[in-house]
Amino acid sequence: MTRMPPRWSRSNPLALAVLVCLYEKPMHPYEVAQTLRQRAKQESVRLNYGSLYAVVEVLEKKGFIKATGTVREGKRPERTVYQITDDGSREMDDWMTELIGVPTKEYPAFMAGLSFLPSLDPDDALAALRARADALKMKVVGIRSAMKAAREAGLPRIFELETEYEEQQLVAELKFVNGLIDDMTAGTLEGLDMWRMFHTEGFNPEEVRFNFDTNLE
Numbered sequence: 001m002t003r004m005p006p007r008w009s010r011s012n013p014l015a016l017a018v019l020v021c022l023y024e025k026p027m028h029p030y031e032v033a034q035t036l037r038q039r040a041k042q043e044s045v046r047l048n049y050g051s052l053y054a055v056v057e058v059l060e061k062k063g064f065i066k067a068t069g070t071v072r073e074g075k076r077p078e079r080t081v082y083q084i085t086d087d088g089s090r091e092m093d094d095w096m097t098e099l100i101g102v103p104t105k106e107y108p109a110f111m112a113g114l115s116f117l118p119s120l121d122p123d124d125a126l127a128a129l130r131a132r133a134d135a136l137k138m139k140v141v142g143i144r145s146a147m148k149a150a151r152e153a154g155l156p157r158i159f160e161l162e163t164e165y166e167e168q169q170l171v172a173e174l175k176f177v178n179g180l181i182d183d184m185t186a187g188t189l190e191g192l193d194m195w196r197m198f199h200t201e202g203f204n205p206e207e208v209r210f211n212f213d214t215n216l217e
Contacts (some may be wrong), residue, residue: 064088
C-alpha cells in the first residue's frame, strides 16, 4: 500500500500570517516575526520563533513558499529568504475567504468553565465571576485607550479591525458576566437552590440525577 501524504490543515493561523507577510515581499523568518510584532499581530496570532520556523518548513514542503537565497546582516549568521509561490497565493486567498466567510465552532476556555460551573460552590463561583468582571473592565479600558491612540496617530480603521472586534467581544462578555452576577446576587438564577444543595453536607447527587433523567424520559 502507498502511504498518502498528510492532508494540509488550516488550523494554525501563524501559517496564514507567514503567507500574508511573504505576499507583501520576500522575507527571512526573523523579518517575518519582526514585521508581525511591529504590527502587534501577536495579539491575534500566537507567535514564537520555534513554531515560526516549523511553520516555514511545512509551508515550503507544501510548495506554498520557496527559498530564493540568503542574506547576512553584520556578524549574524546567514538567513534564508523565502517568497510566496502561485500555489501559496491561491492558498492564502482561499484560507482568508474561508476564515471571513464561514463561521466555525470555537471552544473558548470561559465557555468550558461555564459548562462546569456547578462544580464550584456558588459563593466561590460568584467571587470568581466578580474577579473576572473586574479584569474585563480593565481590559476594556486598556483596549479603548490603545484604539484611541491609534486613531490619533492616523492609523486607518482597516488596520484596527481585529482590535475593534476584540473590544466588542469584551464588552459583550462583561455584560453577560455582570448579568449573571446580578442574577446570582438577587437569587433569581434558575437552579440556584439546587446548585446550593449540591454543596451541602450529606447531599446525594445520584438522587437528583435520577429525578432529572426520569423527567427527561
